[in-house]
Amino acid sequence: MTAVDTRVLIVDDQTMVRQSFHAVLAAQPDITVVGEAGNGADAVRAATRHRPDVVLMDVRMPVMDGLEATKQILGNPDLSVRVLMLTTFDVDEYVYGALRVGASGFLLKDAPLEDLVNAVRVIAAGNALFAPAVTRRLVAEFAARRPDPVRSDRADRLTAQELKVLRLVARGLSNTEIAAALVIVEQTAKTHVSRVFAKLGVRDRAQAIVAAYEMGIVVPGDGN
Known part of the structure; x- marks a missing residue:
C-alpha cells in the first residue's frame, strides 16, 4: 500500500x-x-x-x-x-x-x-x-419539474461576489476557470468557493449546484 x-x-x-x-x-x-x-x-x-x-x-x-x-x-x-x-x-x-x-x-x-x-x-x-456538466444537466432537469424555487435566507448570506462564484460553480467551472472568469487569482477563487459552501451549509460542488437551482439563483437552461 x-x-x-x-x-x-x-x-x-x-x-x-x-x-x-x-x-x-x-x-x-x-x-x-x-x-x-x-x-x-x-x-x-x-x-x-x-x-x-x-x-x-x-x-x-x-x-x-x-x-x-x-x-x-x-x-x-x-x-x-x-x-x-x-x-x-x-x-x-x-x-x-x-x-x-x-x-x-x-x-x-x-x-x-x-x-x-x-x-x-x-x-x-x-x-x-x-463530470460536472452532466451532473448540472441532471440537476437542471429535475429542478425544472419542481415548484417555483424558494429563495432562502441562505442566499441572503452571500455577497455579490459570492453569488457570482456560485453561478459559475453551478455551470461546472473549476476554481481555475472561476478565477479566469472573475479576473482574480486562483487562491482567491478557492477561498470564495469555500465561503460559499460554508454559508450554504453544503459539503461540496454537487450540493452547491443543487442548492443554486433550488433557491432560484440559477435556472434550468441558464447558460450565464
Whole structure:
C-alpha cells in the first residue's frame, strides 16, 4: 500500500459488475478495493467495517436502495467518505436525490473503465464533482419539474461576489476557470468557493449546484 492509496468499497447488486469493477480498480497501484456489497444495507455495514475513502454506489438495489444507503453512510459522523453514484440511466431521479444528500457525483455504468478509475481518483483527491456538466444537466432537469424555487435566507448570506462564484460553480467551472472568469487569482477563487459552501451549509460542488437551482439563483437552461 502506498502513501496515496485510496480505499474503495464497491456496491452493486450484479455480481459480474462488482467483479469487473474490482478487477480494474485492484490493478491500479494507488487503489485498494477493501470490500464489496450487493445491496444498500450490506453497504452501510461494510462502510462502517472497512472505512473506505470512496464508495461506488449503485442506485437501484434490493433490500435498501443506493439513496438510503448514501444517506446513512454520509450521515455517520465517524466516517470520512465520499460517494460516487453508479447508474444505467443518465437522468435518474434517484441520483438527483443522492446529490442532495451529499453524494459527490455520478457515473454511468457503461462509461469506459478508464473513466471509472479517473473518477475514483478525482473524488478521492477532494474534487467533489466528476463530470460536472452532466451532473448540472441532471440537476437542471429535475429542478425544472419542481415548484417555483424558494429563495432562502441562505442566499441572503452571500455577497455579490459570492453569488457570482456560485453561478459559475453551478455551470461546472473549476476554481481555475472561476478565477479566469472573475479576473482574480486562483487562491482567491478557492477561498470564495469555500465561503460559499460554508454559508450554504453544503459539503461540496454537487450540493452547491443543487442548492443554486433550488433557491432560484440559477435556472434550468441558464447558460450565464
